[in-house]
Amino acid sequence: xxxxxxxxxxxxxxxxxxxxxxxxxxxxxxxxxxxxxxxxxxxxxxxxxxxxxxxxxxxxxxxxxxxxxxxxxxxxxxxxxxxxxxxxxxxxxxxxxxxxxxxxxxxxxxxxxxxxxxxxxxxxxxxxxxxxxxxxxxxxxxxxxxxxxxxxxxxxxxxxxxxxxxxxxxxxxxxxxxxxxxxxxxxxxxxxxxxxxxxxxxxxxxxxxxxxxxxxxxxxxxxx
Amino acid sequence: xxxxxxxxxxxxxxxxxxxxxxxxxxxxxxxxxxxxxxxxxxxxxxxxxxxxxxxxxxxxxxxxxxxxxxxxxxxxxxxxxxxxxxxxxxxxxxxxxxxxxxxxxxxxxxxxxxxxxxxxxxxxxxxxxxxxxxxxxxxxxxxxxxxxxxxxxxxxxxxxxxxxxxxxxxxxxxxxxxxxxxxxxxxxxxxxx
Numbered sequence: 001x002x003x004x005x006x007x008x009x010x011x012x013x014x015x016x017x018x019x020x021x022x023x024x025x026x027x028x029x030x031x032x033x034x035x036x037x038x039x040x041x042x043x044x045x046x047x048x049x050x051x052x053x054x055x056x057x058x059x060x061x062x063x064x065x066x067x068x069x070x071x072x073x074x075x076x077x078x079x080x081x082x083x084x085x086x087x088x089x090x091x092x093x094x095x096x097x098x099x100x101x102x103x104x105x106x107x108x109x110x111x112x113x114x115x116x117x118x119x120x121x122x123x124x125x126x127x128x129x130x131x132x133x134x135x136x137x138x139x140x141x142x143x144x145x146x147x148x149x150x151x152x153x154x155x156x157x158x159x160x161x162x163x164x165x166x167x168x169x170x171x172x173x174x175x176x177x178x179x180x181x182x183x184x185x186x187x188x189x190x191x192x193x194x195x196x197x198x199x200x201x202x203x204x205x206x207x208x209x210x211x212x213x214x215x216x217x218x219x220x221x222x223x224x
Numbered sequence: 225x226x227x228x229x230x231x232x233x234x235x236x237x238x239x240x241x242x243x244x245x246x247x248x249x250x251x252x253x254x255x256x257x258x259x260x261x262x263x264x265x266x267x268x269x270x271x272x273x274x275x276x277x278x279x280x281x282x283x284x285x286x287x288x289x290x291x292x293x294x295x296x297x298x299x300x301x302x303x304x305x306x307x308x309x310x311x312x313x314x315x316x317x318x319x320x321x322x323x324x325x326x327x328x329x330x331x332x333x334x335x336x337x338x339x340x341x342x343x344x345x346x347x348x349x350x351x352x353x354x355x356x357x358x359x360x361x362x363x364x365x366x367x368x369x370x371x372x373x374x375x376x377x378x379x380x381x382x383x384x385x386x387x388x389x390x391x392x393x394x395x396x397x398x399x400x401x402x403x404x405x406x407x408x409x410x411x412x413x414x415x416x417x
Contacts, residue, residue, distance in 0.1 A: 009375075012406070016376040018354035019267035019347065031312035035305050037387075044389035048370055051388070055361040055373040058354065059319065062265065063312050064377055069261040070308055077253055166283055199276075201283050217317050218280040 017065060029053055029060045031067075038067040132204050132216030135182075141197065141222035147186040151204050151216065156182060158209035165202045167194065182206075191223055198223045254307055255282060262311065270318060277318070281310035353415055360409035368402030375399050 029050060036042050037050045054061045135150035142148065153159055161179040165186055166172045174190040186200075194200075200223060204216040255278055262274040270277070285307045357376070361369055374384045385395030 009403075012357065013376050013378060015350060015353035016357050017265075018350035028316070031309040032305065034312075035308050040387055047388060048366075051370045051373050052366065054377070055369050056358045058358065059316070061373075061377065063315070066261050066265040066311070066315075067308055068378060069265050070257060070304065073257040073260060074304060077257070164287075166286075168279055199279075201279060203283070217314070218283055220276055220280075 016061070028057065029063075031063060034060065034063050035067050038064060038071055132206055132214050134216075134219040136219065136221050141224040143224045144191040144194070145188045147188070147191060147200075147221075147223065148183060149186065149202055149219075149221065150183040151219075152182060153206045153208070153214060155208060160207045162205040162207075163202060165190075165200050168199050168201070173200070194223050196224060251282070254285075254304065257304075258282075258307060258311055262315075266315065269322075270315060273318065277311055277314045280314050281307050284310040284313075356410055356413050356415045357406070360406050360413070363409060364402055364405050367398050368405060371395055371398035372402035372406055375403070 033042070033050060037047055040047075042050065054064050131154050133152050135152055136142070136148075149163065149165070151161075159182075160177075161182060161184075162175070162177040163179065163184045164172060164175040173194075174186050176184055182204075191200075199220050201218050201220055203218045204214075206214040206216070208214065258278040258281060259274050262277055263271045266274070285303055288306055289303070361373055361376075364372065370388055371384050374387060375381070379387065381396045381399055382392045384390070384399060385392045388395065390398070
């Protein structure tokens, strides 16, 4: 058997992480699954399935590395902000019994809350497949006195729309609901304090007559 | 078209201030970490857009928080996971746009990713090596494939063992043998390392 030195391992890792020229076989792993995998929160069987996919799917491998980097950065941050624990308390046997019951109850409550939230909460932040498309030229700045946002959906008849417009520092400058047409003019007064070139981030929720809701990706348009 | 006046009849509302996050989450730290991770991990054409990618992701996280304000379980860990998911969504959207031929898009769209590096030949060689590694990984026996994949993703041998539920000794053995298999496969393909 041959051995591998650090330099060769580094070289192989770099090649494995080489930029993509295609997105690889679909379907890709859900980002939440990748995150849980990187954090060791999946059962071993599920973990092996996922890693097997990552072995041959370049985009998922890239996203895995992204999650791992974030995990490392988060751990570094935690270490920097960690404070020493207080000295252990001494309990009498009676107190210890009450403490243990209390800890058990708190743990059960926390697990039930987390479980309910985790399994019942819809993935509200997903929206990449929405089917809502911006009709504003990508990269083009709009004049503040006529900052007209337009979008399209596959079946616009009878749809109503909600729009939210935010600045780069996440300040919501305007929003509207119940729009009957796929366009919205941001009031000039809402943009008055923004410098020329400021980027505005906007997204659309479309309620269709069928009862389904489409959420757009976030679009970026600058103010002139 | 709706003017501001008519829009006011459509529940127009102005929200003057940014949503505040729980004290345990430092939003700026999250933004910094996301940007660093994208810059370190993603290809250059995408890393150059890290500012926008992260901004979009944080907007979504802000929205989630606004909807669940007051929930005691809205932890820093959950927010980081949500932010990561939003970043990946945005990355996938950009990837799809990169792949869609321009004639199929609106004629107004002018997006074109920048070149990865000034040396196209080097890029092509790196991509070819990456493809060869993935192909070889696909041929390894499964335990070795898993071990080598995680090792190539930057995980240490003890981490590989922990993630896959193996002892460190077993992980070490599988990484060692798997890497030997990988080398043999790449040599057979004539891929230089």
